[in-house]
Amino acid sequence: MAAPASDWVKFAADRMLGRLAKWLRVIGQDVIYGRHLSGYGLIHAARAENRLSLTRDRGLKEKQPPEFIFIDSDDYREQLRQVIRACDLRAGDALFTRCLECNAVLEPKTKESVESLVPPYVFSTQEMFFWCSQCRRVYWPATHHQKMLDELKTIGVL
């Protein structure tokens, strides 16, 4: 299968690939994920939005899906390596730019505008904030970012 160019690829992750979906969002990839995404549900969603399906379902290919990647491993770290390799993604290019819960692209927020939305300690110690206009979650670079960076380095993709 030809590797799609990373500047257009969007993913639809099979419902059994939740951790992979989350980690792809961590590195800024556009990936839909949810309970409805398996079998024909996955195929319909992938077709409707021109997405590359990611699946561990061996039966999917019998259902005439559009282009997909069969994920070999049960381990999300190996899964992430496989997708990054197959699609020639650069994991460091768009880190932390997407909401991990709903896949929307995060927008910068001024410090003043989040005062009532974040804990006082966070407000007094952080300068940069981003938010998701869909779920209204506020993000800021902090220790969980560092943990994720460490994890990505351990996985070997950064």
Ligand SMILES: [Zn+2]
């Ligand atoms: Zn969100």
